[in-house]
Amino acid sequence: xxxxxxxxxxxxxxxxxxxxxxxxxxxxxxxxxxxxxxxxxxxxxxxxxxxxxxxxxxxxxxxxxxxxxxxxxxxxxxxxxxxxxxxxxxxxxxxxxxxxxxxxxxxxxxxxxxxxxxxxxxxxxxxxxxxxxxxxxxxxxxxxxxxxxxxxxxxxxxxxxxxxxxxxxxxxxxxxxxxxxxxxxxxxxxxxxxxxxxxxxxxxxxxxxxxxxxxxxxxxxxxxxxxxxxxxxxxxxxxxxxxxxxxxxxxxxxxxxxxx
Amino acid sequence: xxxxxxxxxxxxxxxxxxxxxxxxxxxxxxxxxxxxxxxxxxxxxxxxxxxxxxxxxxxxxxxxxxxxxxxxxxxxxxxxxxxxxxxxxxxxxxxxxxxxxxxxxxxxxxxxxxxxxxxxxxxxxxxxxxxxxxxxxxxxxxxxxxxxxxxxxxxxxxxxxxxxxxxxxxxxxxxxxxxxxxxxxxxxxxxxxxxxxxxxxxxxxxxxxxxxxxxxxxxxxxxxxxxxxxxxxxxxxxxxxxxxxxxxxxxxxxxxxxxxxxxxxxxxxxxxxxxxxxxxxxxxxxxxxxxx
Numbered sequence: 420x421x422x423x424x425x426x427x428x429x430x431x432x433x434x435x436x437x438x439x440x441x442x443x444x445x446x447x448x449x450x451x452x453x454x455x456x457x458x459x460x461x462x463x464x465x466x467x468x469x470x471x472x473x474x475x476x477x478x479x480x481x482x483x484x485x486x487x488x489x490x491x492x493x494x495x496x497x498x499x500x501x502x503x504x505x506x507x508x509x510x511x512x513x514x515x516x517x518x519x520x521x522x523x524x525x526x527x528x529x530x531x532x533x534x535x536x537x538x539x540x541x542x543x544x545x546x547x548x549x550x551x552x553x554x555x556x557x558x559x560x561x562x563x564x565x566x567x568x569x570x571x572x573x574x575x576x577x578x579x580x581x582x583x584x585x586x587x588x589x590x591x592x593x594x595x596x597x598x599x600x601x602x603x604x605x606x607x608x609x610x611x612x613x614x615x616x617x618x619x620x621x622x623x624x625x626x627x628x629x630x631x632x633x634x635x636x637x638x639x640x641x642x643x644x645x646x647x648x649x650x651x652x653x654x655x656x657x658x659x660x661x662x663x664x665x666x667x668x669x670x671x672x673x674x675x676x677x678x679x
Numbered sequence: 680x681x682x683x684x685x686x687x688x689x690x691x692x693x694x695x696x697x698x699x700x701x702x703x704x705x706x707x708x709x710x711x712x713x714x715x716x717x718x719x720x721x722x723x724x725x726x727x728x729x730x731x732x733x734x735x736x737x738x739x740x741x742x743x744x745x746x747x748x749x750x751x752x753x754x755x756x757x758x759x760x761x762x763x764x765x766x767x768x769x770x771x772x773x774x775x776x777x778x779x780x781x782x783x784x785x786x787x788x789x790x791x792x793x794x795x796x797x798x799x800x801x802x803x804x805x806x807x808x809x810x811x812x813x814x815x816x817x818x819x820x821x822x823x824x825x826x827x828x829x830x831x832x833x834x835x836x837x838x839x840x841x842x843x844x845x846x847x848x849x850x851x852x853x854x855x856x857x858x859x860x861x862x863x864x865x866x867x868x869x870x871x872x873x874x875x876x877x878x879x880x881x882x883x884x885x886x887x888x889x890x891x892x893x894x895x896x897x898x899x900x901x902x903x904x905x906x907x908x909x910x911x912x913x914x915x916x917x918x919x920x921x922x923x924x925x926x927x928x929x930x931x932x933x934x935x936x937x938x939x940x941x942x943x944x945x946x947x948x949x950x951x952x953x954x955x956x957x958x959x960x961x962x963x964x965x966x967x968x969x970x971x
Contacts, residue, residue, distance in 0.1 A: 526784050526917070529777055533918025537899070619914065629882070629921040633901070635914040636788050641935055644911060645928055652924050 428596045434611060435464075442588065442607045442654060445661050447568070449576045449669040457577025461569040463588075464609055465559035470569035472577040474549040492544035494536045496528040498566070500555045506610075527563055531570060534632050538624060540580040549579060560610040561589045563620045563634065568662060575666055585631055586658045587622035589613070590651035592643055602643060604650040617643075621651035626659055628652050683769040683895070691896050698879055698886075705731075705890065710933055712888045712940070713824070717835055717948035723862065724840030728832035731890065732822035735829050737836040738815050741843075743854070746802070746809040754801020755811040758786050758833065766821040778825070785826055785915065786816075789871045789904035790833060793912035800866035803845060803852055810842065812865075823891040826902055827941075830873035835945050839952065840865055869906040872941045873913075874934040876901050882922035885930055887937060901927065903934035907942040911935075 427433060437443070443464030452458035457472035475492050531551065539549065551573070553566050564587035571585050591605040591612060608618050617639040622632030630652070639647070686694070694704060701709060713731030720727065724739030746753060760783050762770040770776070790796065801810040814833050818825065841862035844855045877889040877897035886893060894900070899919020904912045914931065916922070922930075 522780055522784050522787075525777075525780050529781065530917035535918070537918060537920055623924075624921040628924040630916065630924050630927055631921040632918055633914055633916040633927060635911065636792065638793050638910050638912050641905065641909050641911050641931065644914070644931060648924055648928065 427593050433605065435609060437607075439593075439603055440606050440650065440653075442657055443609065445658065447572055447662060447665045449572050449665060455573075455577075457573045457575070457579070459569050459572035459576060461565055461572065463561050463565045463568070463607070465557055466561055466565045466610075467555075467557040468565045468569040469554040469556060470566070470573040471552045471554075472549065472573045472579070473552070474577075475544040475547040475579065476550075478546060478548050490545045491536075491541040492539070492547045492549050494532045494539065494541070494549050494551065496532040496535075496570075497550065497552045498524050498528050498531075498555065499553070500524065500558070504555050504558045527566065530563065530632060530634065531566055534567065534585055534622060535570065535574065535581075538581050538583070538585055538631065539574065540582070543580060549574075549577075558610065560608050560613040561620070563632075564588050564622070567622050567632065568658060572662060572665065576669075583625035584659055584662060585622055585624055586655045586662060587620060587632060588651060588654040588658050589618050589620050590647045590654060591616040591618035592639060592647055604643075604646045606650050606654045617647075619647055619651060621648060621655060623652055623655040623659075626656060683767070683891075686892050686895055690892070694892065694896050695879070698884065703886070703893070709884070710887045710937075712937065713890075715831075715941070715944055717831075717945065719839055719948075719952045724836050726832050726836035726839055728828050728835065730824050730828040730831075730888070732820055733824050733828050734818075734820040735825075735832040736817045736819055737829075737832040738817075739812065739836045739840040740815070741810050741812050741840075743803065743808050743852075744811045745807060751806040752802050753798040754809040756791060756796055756798055756801070756814075757811070758783060758790065758814045758816065760786070760816045760818070760829065762818050762821075766818040770818075770821070781917075782826060782829060785873065785902055785904070785913065786830060786833060789830060789873055789913045790837075793869070793871055793904070795834070795867055795869055795871055795906075795912075796837060797866045797868055804847060804850070808852055812842075821891065823894045824875065824888050826873050826875050827888060830871075830904065831941060831945065834870055834872065835948065837865055837867060838870070838945070838949055869908060869910070870942060870945070871904045871906045871912045872938045872945075873902055873904045874937045874941070876903070876930050876934065878920055878922055882920055882926060885926070885933075887933065901930055903931055903938075905935055905938045907939045909935065 446462040448460045451460045452471050455471035459470045461468050551570050567585055567587040589608045591608045593603045593605060595602045617637035619635035621630060623629055624631045716729040718727045719725060726737050728735045760779055762779050763772050764770050803809055816829050841864055843862050844860040846853050876885045876887055877894060877900045878885050879897055901916040903914050
């Protein structure tokens with residue numbers, strides 16, 4: 420059900436009380452699952468994702484026969500969307516089973532796999548696979564961004580060498596103010612905003628402005644794209660700071676436990 | 680699963696070195712499309728698009744069914760893609776590959792989600808009867824540029840298609856044959872076209888309309904779907920090598936120019952075909968003599 424966001428222009432406050440350039444609360448933990456090679460738990464507002472990494476491990480089963488014997492490790496991604504994660508409960512949506520899930524999920528898997536395939540130093544692990552499993556516990560917008568961030572943290576926890584962090588966030592556009600043509604960009608959309616505003620997901624590599632992932636699926640004037648992209652890239656820098664803090668805190672904790 | 684044969688190391692090095700000197704193997708400019716040829720079948724709604732060696736045939740067909748219970752006023756529009764071994768030995772029939780998922784998802788987003796075809800106009804009797812429109816895309820030959828050619832072919836076929844005229848009188852639906860009443864064109868709200876750009880040299884150089892080999896040597900690609908009015912309907916850069924944000928914006932700008940170019944080519948082909956079908960024009964209708 421579309422929701423009325425035309426009130427934005429009255430106080431310049433969004434539905435959840437944020438300003439245009441504010442991120443939602445970003446909370447992340449590293450090494451949450453003891454049995455996995457690497458794991459992380461990430462919350463972007465009410466979007467909650469657990470990520471576990473298996474590997475780098477030897478190629479097994481069917482993948483071996485399919486000609487995976489090359490000089491690089493192969494990154495595969497599995498996404499399981501919990502039935503209780505959305506507003507309406509979906510039966511058999513995702514579930515983590517093979518070949519299940521819709522095209523949107525498959526596309527997300529491909530995007531994440533291809534983003535990390537070129538960022539990880541896969542040439543260090545010939546004849547192996549790195550499996551990223553993402554479990555989506557709760558969805559409230561910025562799903563692809565949350566998955567990318569969680570996967571970055573988990574891969575760092577697993578100790579897979581990579582050139583830099585892939586961090587992602589979303590940016591959108593307010594509805595045009597009545598009477599004028601101006602529309603302001605917004606940072607980090609929640610689920611309700613995503614349903615009715617044009618928005619894009621942008622993922623950058625490192626602290627610069629190198630864009631690795633860019634997905635826009637709504638209609639928008641071409642002139643507005645620049646503003647949205649600029650806000651998104653700026654948001655990625657903020658996200659990177661937060662994720663970097665999480666990794667450093669975890670590193671400190673590990674060092675302290677070794678010394679004592 | 681068969682895999683695409685990768686270009687040899689020598690071929691790859693040759694291509695990349697030529698690119699450093701801004702030369703493409705087929706002599707095109709970096710931002711030029713291959714030769715585009717759009718032709719139509721005898722029936723309405725059959726479009727055959729050739730882009731260099733890539734060839735796509737799309738056929739539109741319509742039937743009458745009951746609408747989905749949650750969308751009583753909307754007709755049904757489905758796009759199916761078929762990547763058969765006919766086009767390339769790397770394609771396998773009866774199994775959905777990543778390429779096919781990618782392709783159908785991009786077509787869905789650019790044509791269906793952007794509301795290019797108004798599905799409400801396909802409604803006949805609310806809650807009971809709607810048109811189910813189907814676009815079958817057949818890839819006959821594959822040499823890169825799959826997404827661009829498929830999108831162009833589907834849109835051209837949709838614009839070419841004429842749906843049978845109908846009337847509703849007292850709850851009774853009458854569908855007229857083409858002899859009784861001329862079929863009517865579909866209600867297309869805008870005309871989105873896809874343009875793919877491939878990146879080389881760590882995102883510093885980009886090519887429009889890469890051939891299969893250029894595609895295999897590239898570091899990543901970006902797909903932009905837009906309409907000639909300057910609205911972007913889809914931008915997708917799913918992973919691959921990373922590119923500077925400013926270069927991306929420049930790419931979108933270049934893609935907009937190409938969208939207008941492709942739109943013009945499509946308009947030209949449609950106008951030519953309309954002229955061919957309309958033999959004699961208005962004067963034939965007005966003529967008193969018959970063909971005895």
